[in-house]
Amino acid sequence: xxxxxxxxxxxxxxxxxxxxxxxxxxxxxxxxxxxxxxxxxxxxxxxxxxxxxxxxxxxxxxxxxxxxxxxxxxxxxxxxxxxxxxxxxxxxxxxxxxxxxxxxxxxxxxxxxxxxxxxxxxxxxxxxxxxxxxxxxxxxxxxxxxxxxxxxxxxxxxxxxxxxxxxxxxxxxxxxxxxxxxxxxxxxxxxxxxxxxxxxxxxxxxxxxxxxxxxxxxxxxxxxxxxxxxxxxxxxxxxxxxxxxxxxxxxxxxxxxxxxxxxxxxxxxxxxxxxxxxxxxxxxxxxxxxxxxxxxxxxxxxxxxxxxxxxxxxxxxxxxxxxxxxxxxxxxxxxxxxxxxxxxxxxxxxxxxxxxxxxxxxxxxxxxxxxxxxxxxxxxxxxxxxxxxx
Amino acid sequence: xxxxxxxxxxxxxxxxxxxxxxxxxxxxxxxxxxxxxxxxxxxxxxxxxxxxxxxxxxxxxxxxxxxxxxxxxxxxxxxxxxxxxxxxxxxxxxxxxxxxxxxxxxxxxxxxxxxxxxxxxxxxxxxxxxxxxxxxxxxxxxxxxxxxxxxxxxxxxxxxxxxxxxxxxxxxxxxxxxxxxxxxxxxxxxxxxxxxxxxxxxxxxxxxxxxxxxxxxxxxxxxxxxxxxxxxxxxxxxxxxxxxxxxxxxxxxxxxxxxxxxxxxxxxxxxxxxxxxxxxxxxxxxxxxxxxxxxxxxxxxxxxxxxxxxxxxxxxxxxxxxxxxxx
Numbered sequence: 001x002x003x004x005x006x007x008x009x010x011x012x013x014x015x016x017x018x019x020x021x022x023x024x025x026x027x028x029x030x031x032x033x034x035x036x037x038x039x040x041x042x043x044x045x046x047x048x049x050x051x052x053x054x055x056x057x058x059x060x061x062x063x064x065x066x067x068x069x070x071x072x073x074x075x076x077x078x079x080x081x082x083x084x085x086x087x088x089x090x091x092x093x094x095x096x097x098x099x100x101x102x103x104x105x106x107x108x109x110x111x112x113x114x115x116x117x118x119x120x121x122x123x124x125x126x127x128x129x130x131x132x133x134x135x136x137x138x139x140x141x142x143x144x145x146x147x148x149x150x151x152x153x154x155x156x157x158x159x160x161x162x163x164x165x166x167x168x169x170x171x172x173x174x175x176x177x178x179x180x181x182x183x184x185x186x187x188x189x190x191x192x193x194x195x196x197x198x199x200x201x202x203x204x205x206x207x208x209x210x211x212x213x214x215x216x217x218x219x220x221x222x223x224x225x226x227x228x229x230x231x232x233x234x235x236x237x238x239x240x241x242x243x244x245x246x247x248x249x250x251x252x253x254x255x256x257x258x259x260x261x262x263x264x265x266x267x268x269x270x271x272x273x274x275x276x277x278x279x280x281x282x283x284x285x286x287x288x289x290x291x292x293x294x295x296x297x298x299x300x301x302x303x304x305x306x307x308x309x310x311x312x313x314x315x316x317x318x319x320x321x322x323x324x325x326x327x328x329x330x331x332x333x334x335x336x337x338x339x340x341x342x343x344x345x346x347x348x349x350x351x352x353x354x355x356x357x358x359x360x361x362x363x364x365x366x367x368x369x370x371x372x373x374x375x376x377x378x379x380x381x382x383x384x385x386x387x388x389x390x
Numbered sequence: 391x392x393x394x395x396x397x398x399x400x401x402x403x404x405x406x407x408x409x410x411x412x413x414x415x416x417x418x419x420x421x422x423x424x425x426x427x428x429x430x431x432x433x434x435x436x437x438x439x440x441x442x443x444x445x446x447x448x449x450x451x452x453x454x455x456x457x458x459x460x461x462x463x464x465x466x467x468x469x470x471x472x473x474x475x476x477x478x479x480x481x482x483x484x485x486x487x488x489x490x491x492x493x494x495x496x497x498x499x500x501x502x503x504x505x506x507x508x509x510x511x512x513x514x515x516x517x518x519x520x521x522x523x524x525x526x527x528x529x530x531x532x533x534x535x536x537x538x539x540x541x542x543x544x545x546x547x548x549x550x551x552x553x554x555x556x557x558x559x560x561x562x563x564x565x566x567x568x569x570x571x572x573x574x575x576x577x578x579x580x581x582x583x584x585x586x587x588x589x590x591x592x593x594x595x596x597x598x599x600x601x602x603x604x605x606x607x608x609x610x611x612x613x614x615x616x617x618x619x620x621x622x623x624x625x626x627x628x629x630x631x632x633x634x635x636x637x638x639x640x641x642x643x644x645x646x647x648x649x650x651x652x653x654x655x656x657x658x659x660x661x662x663x664x665x666x667x668x669x670x671x672x673x674x675x676x677x678x679x680x681x682x683x684x685x686x687x688x689x690x691x692x693x694x695x696x697x698x699x700x701x702x703x704x705x706x707x708x709x710x711x712x713x714x715x716x717x
Contacts, residue, residue: 030511031479038509038516046506049497123493124506127551130457130489131510132482138510390459 030133035141039133043115043145053114057150060107061157061275065095069164076168087168092259095161096267097338101330102303104157104271105278108150109299112282115142116381117292120388129390139287139385143378146279154275155268162264169258178203182257186249193245197237205251206244259337266335274330277370278303281326284377288384303327314359323361329369332361407471410435410559410590411456416465418448418455425451427614428465433592433607435558438585440601440622441594443611444710449594450490452611453563457487470558483512486552487561491568492544496537500528500547503536508554515554522553527576541568549580560584563594578604602702612710622702631700633678635665638691646688652680664693 048054072086119125119138128138172179178199184192193200201210245252259267278299285295307327315322322328361369411433418426425448433439443449455462456469458478467474472481494503501519508515523529526546536544545565552560562581566574574597581591581604595601601608602622609619618625637643644658644665657668669677678695685692700708 030483036509038513042502042506042509045502046495046498049502051497118495122495123491124495124503126459126489127492127494127507128510129459130482130485130487131507131555132479132485133510134479390454 030131030137033134033136033140035137035144039137039141040145040148043141044148047111047115047145047149050114053111054149057107057111057153060103061100061153062160064103065099065157066160068095068099069160069168073164073168085168085170087165087258088170089165089256089258090174092161092165092264093339095165096158096259096271097334100154100158100161100271101274104154104275105303106300108146108154108275108278109282109303110296111146111150112279112284113286113292113295113299114282115146115279116283116286117290117295120290121292125388126390135386136382139382142283143280146283147276150275150279151272154272158268158271162259162268166258171257173252173255173257176203176205180252184252186246189249189252190242190245193241194238197241200241200244201237204244204248206247208243208247210240263335263337267338270330270333270335273333273370277326277330277374280374281377284379284381287381290384290388307331311359319359322359323365324369324372326369326373328359328361329366329373332366333363333370407468408435409433409468410437410470411439411467411592413452413456413467414465416452416455416467417463418451418460419463425614426455426462429611429614429616431609431616431619433590433609435590436585436588437607438581438591438593438605440605440608441592441611442596442598442601442608442706445596447611448614449611450563451614453487453489453561453594457482457485457489457561459489482555484555484558485561486555486557486559487563488545488548488552488565489561489563491541491564492548492551494536494544494547497535499533499535500539500543500550501532503547504551504554507551511555514556518554518556519550522550525553526550526580542570542573545569545573545577549577557589559590559592561592561594564596565593566595566597566600574600598701598703598706608702610706610709618709626700626702626705631704632669632698633667633681634661634663634694634696634698635667635681635685635692636663636694636696637665637685638693640664643685643688643690646690647681647684650684652677652684 069086069091072083072091075083076085119128129135170179171182173182174180180189181192193204282295282299285298286292289295302325307325310322310325311328311331409432411431413429413431416426416429416431417424425446427448429448429452431441431452441449441452451460454460456467456474458475461475469478469481470484472478474481494500495506498506501523504519504522505516508519520529523532526549528543528546528550531539531543536547539547545568549562549565552562560581565577565581569577578600581593585591585606593601593605605622607619607621608625609616611617635643640660644660647658647665647667658665659668660666667681675697678697682692682695
């Protein structure tokens with residue numbers, strides 16, 4: 001028998017008993033902290049059967065972007081003159097840098113909070129502890145189970161966005177509000193510009209002198225029809241347009257109709273990272289607090305209020321603390337080629353990207369912060385689960 | 391008490407201990423309260439053992455300590471011969487338990503809840519789900535959501551969960567709460583059949599009549615300590631409640647008894663055929679002989695002396711109320 005001290009705390013070790021363990025005990029491996037496949041599979045089932053949670057998760061990760069894109073597809077199909085194509089690089093950037101990571105994070109965190117608290121609040125934790133299975137294994141089984149639900153759903157939503165962005169992309173390139181045919185050579189681009197001096201001179205960037213006598217009617221709209229064939233122009237205007245096109249050719253070639261495959265891959269991984277972080281954070285926090293609602297609210301406040309504030313407010317002497325926030329760290333890992341996270345269009349973001357308004361932080365620092373948060377919340381949640389009275 | 395393994399005992403006995411549950415000086419404190427106070431408990435293997443106590447006596451807390459749901463502050467304990475908490479995993483591998491009201495994931499079916507629990511046990515536990523549901527009479531509702539279950543059905547599902555490990559020991563905390571008479575009878579029959587298979591059932595309850603019908607031995611707990619324990623037959627053997635006396639002159643017999651030293655110990659009251667003499671707790675059979683001698687020497691014809699055996703309930707009330715009285 002194990003002897004316990006007369007004071008508080010866990011039982012004291014009893015060396016004599018270690019050698020007196022009954023035969024057959026060593027064959028029982030349920031004390032192992034590694035969850036079995038069966039435990040993970042039933043955990044997946046337990047989460048998957050939560051109808052409300054799954055509906056919310058599907059709506060947030062798939063439903064909203066799919067609905068948004070469907071409406072755009074329909075509008076463009078029925079009114080192509082006034083409605084732009086549903087896909088394209090710009091739409092991809094809007095969804096991938098703003099909507100998907102934010103809602104994916106919150107939805108994943110909600111799943112994590114559910115996984116971390118419902119056994120306790122619904123009375124199953126006690127049954128599970130009585131099985132003799134390691135409490136650590138019980139906790140760890142929730143991680144792959146939750147991710148097995150969150151990751152595919154986020155991936156499906158993201159795949160829809162990518163597919164529409166590519167297959168419903170505009171047939172022209174929009175450079176400084178000028179619609180330009182894609183794939184032109186330098187000479188072809190210059191010829192195209194020479195035929196359309198007015199929009200080229202008035203809209204494309206040019207690092208040189210433009211005569212003040214040229215009257216610009218304002219930027220053209222979305223429609224291709226807004227770009228009218230150039231009127232017979234004086235040779236000087238045509239030459240100026242060709243010069244501008246020649247100077248802007250590198251900018252033209254840098255613009256894509258739709259996102260590149262490397263960008264889609266890295267952005268997808270980044271969105272999945274965002275969702276995984278949300279899930280682990282929710283799981284740990286809910287396990288620690290023993291409830292779901294409070295942690296969900298805290299995570300929403302953290303993600304949607306605190307993180308944007310901390311991203312753009314450099315607080316003297318506390319910048320190290322600011323950098324340690326998970327939202328900023330993940331934002332720093334955003335692939336270049338996307339506008340900055342938190343819905344600030346026009347700011348070139350990504351790790352180390354030019355013009356980034358985030359508090360400076362290296363990719364290594366950001367990665368360390370992310371790893372620390374994942375490990376820290378996993379340890380905290382597991383510790384609470386192992387020490388909690390059932 | 392049965393101290394050996396019966397034929398057909400499930401699994402392999404963990405150790406040679408004759409006790410399924412053994413605690414010494416087990417103590418659990420919550421601040422200033424001590425719901426488990428130096429408990430010395432011995433539950434023999436292969437028996438149905440009742441763990442009785444008034445509300446708040448510390449029954450559930452002791453069970454939670456035994457099962458590792460909360461830590462003990464002092465004392466020693468072993469389950470099925472395994473010292474715990476050191477070997478909780480090994481001990482719990484052969485223990486099924488209901489603690490408090492059995493609660494499950496309400497959005498899952500009964501079968502799915504059992505799958506969740508079986509997955510945390512050994513692989514063979516999954517194969518026991520269907521037989522367990524069958525045994526508790528829940529097979530026809532196994533694929534309905536638990537949210538549609540009555541309290542009694544959840545209790546039965548809890549018992550089914552207890553059967554998943556093919557247990558040598560079942561610890562059931564108030565398993566008959568919320569059950570109708572038919573449900574209580576079903577659980578009682580099941581407990582008896584489990585014991586007949588050589589398993590040990592430790593039953594915590596305040597339904598004394600059910601415990602008396604079901605259990606071989608009991609322990610009475612009050613204020614966190616065990617005040618009596620042993621086989622019910624032995625505990626009640628010396629616990630007479632009353633003696634019914636048929637005699638020739640009941641009135642004179644009553645006065646006669648009051649005038650002797652017996653008068654301070656017993657209380658005689660008129661009854662249909664004579665007297666009913668209430669005896670204090672712990673009174674032995676020698677008092678009956680003493681009553682007979684006093685009446686006969688007083689010239690009263692005694693036709694019949696009928697000892698009335700105390701029920702577990704009356705004995706329990708005597709024992710706990712006596713100890714609960716202020717000194």
